[in-house]
Amino acid sequence: MTILDLFLTFAKIGLFTFGGGYAMIALIEDICVEKKQWITPDEMMNVTVIAESTPGPIAINCATYVGYKKKGLSGAAVATIGMVLPSFCIIFLISMFLDNFLDITWIAHAFMGIKVAVGILILDAGIKMIRKMQKKPLPRTIMLCAFAAMLLIDLFALNISSITLMLIAALVSLSVFLVKQRGGKEAVGK
Amino acid sequence: MIYLDLLIGFLKVGLFAFGGAYGAIPLIRDVVLAYGWLNDEMLTYMIAVSESTPGPIMVNLATYVGSSQAGFPGALIATAAVVLPSFIIILLIMVLLKKLLKNPYVQAILRGMKPCIIGIILATGLYMILHNCVDSSIQFSLNTTAIIMTVVLSAVYFGSGKILKKGISPIGLIGISAVAGIIIYGW
Numbered sequence: 001m002t003i004l005d006l007f008l009t010f011a012k013i014g015l016f017t018f019g020g021g022y023a024m025i026a027l028i029e030d031i032c033v034e035k036k037q038w039i040t041p042d043e044m045m046n047v048t049v050i051a052e053s054t055p056g057p058i059a060i061n062c063a064t065y066v067g068y069k070k071k072g073l074s075g076a077a078v079a080t081i082g083m084v085l086p087s088f089c090i091i092f093l094i095s096m097f098l099d100n101f102l103d104i105t106w107i108a109h110a111f112m113g114i115k116v117a118v119g120i121l122i123l124d125a126g127i128k129m130i131r132k133m134q135k136k137p138l139p140r141t142i143m144l145c146a147f148a149a150m151l152l153i154d155l156f157a158l159n160i161s162s163i164t165l166m167l168i169a170a171l172v173s174l175s176v177f178l179v180k181q182r183g184g185k186e187a188v189g190k
Numbered sequence: 191m192i193y194l195d196l197l198i199g200f201l202k203v204g205l206f207a208f209g210g211a212y213g214a215i216p217l218i219r220d221v222v223l224a225y226g227w228l229n230d231e232m233l234t235y236m237i238a239v240s241e242s243t244p245g246p247i248m249v250n251l252a253t254y255v256g257s258s259q260a261g262f263p264g265a266l267i268a269t270a271a272v273v274l275p276s277f278i279i280i281l282l283i284m285v286l287l288k289k290l291l292k293n294p295y296v297q298a299i300l301r302g303m304k305p306c307i308i309g310i311i312l313a314t315g316l317y318m319i320l321h322n323c324v325d326s327s328i329q330f331s332l333n334t335t336a337i338i339m340t341v342v343l344s345a346v347y348f349g350s351g352k353i354l355k356k357g358i359s360p361i362g363l364i365g366i367s368a369v370a371g372i373i374i375y376g377w
Contacts, residue, residue, distance in 0.1 A: 016360070056275055095257040117347075119340070151316065
């Protein structure tokens with residue numbers, strides 16, 4: 001794998017990332033995990049968690065992570081620039097030359113189609129992750145609660161960030177771990 | 191100076207924007223209005239453009255605001271500023287990650303966060319599909335065209351993996367859906 005490959009791959013992902021970071025997870029899964037095998041599914045899960053719990057666009061976080069892992073600092077820079085460059089050029093041209101971008105009918109109509117695809121891709125990314133999830137009661141419960149909570153937040157436009165849900169999940173899991181650990185020590189003590 | 195303002199303004203956005211672009215919009219709005227770069231109406235328009243063009247929404251907005259305020263150098267500075275904080279944070283995490291991942295407490299936290307993000311992603315996907323299928327102009331009326339499109343595209347996407355050895359890729363699906371949108375809704 002060359003540094004050029006890294007650049008071109010992320011430029012491709014950047015060019016086809018619509019509708020925010022979650023849709024891009026499906027693209028990165030497909031290209032970086034399944035086709036090129038640059039990172040393992042478990043690493044992809046870690047990146048997603050890290051990306052969600054650090055500031056900044058998820059796409060940038062993922063590009064930096066994969067780039068650094070494959071080629072160090074220069075890899076991180078190249079992958080991140082690759083991710084940003086296509087949209088940078090497109091937006092720059094639009095802002096310079098197109099005052100009425102949204103009035104162009106065929107683009108608006110193409111986007112109505114793309115919106116449908118984005119929903120499917122996000123769902124697909126989630127389903128693939130469920131398949132790889134630990135089949136134990138605690139992760140399953142957390143997953144279902146997060147799903148229900150997020151759906152309610154979206155449906156009723158509640159002002160609760162997904163970060164809050166992530167923090168709660170982290171606290172629950174940590175508490176369970178601490179309780180178990182203490183239980184284990186007491187058992188050993190007896 | 192406009193370049194310095196763009197740099198500081200978008201560093202702020204990049205540093206404090208948690209949880210994806212939609213969570214960041216109020217923050218972006220504060221920054222952009224505080225500097226007097228845009229009014230509410232222009233911002234709404236730019237968000238809509240950023241959504242319908244490829245790339246992370248936050249980065250698109252930065253490029254757009256930067257270029258409308260100070261041309262190409264402005265676009266470059268604003269874009270770099272919005273990307274830089276997450277770039278540096280991820281690098282720092284990766285340098286520390288190997289040690290951190292072996293820590294049992296960190297592992298316990300990650301064990302909780304992983305299923306949580308899966309739930310969040312599933313809910314976001316489902317909500318997006320529901321949102322597309324309900325006509326927002328008329329309350330609670332179903333958008334039949336969008337429902338048919340969703341069903342057909344899902345069947346094509348998920349079905350192709352079962353029939354062909356290599357199913358349609360996510361990029362392929364985006365291409366097909368864009369063409370389908372133009373065919374169905376007109377040129």
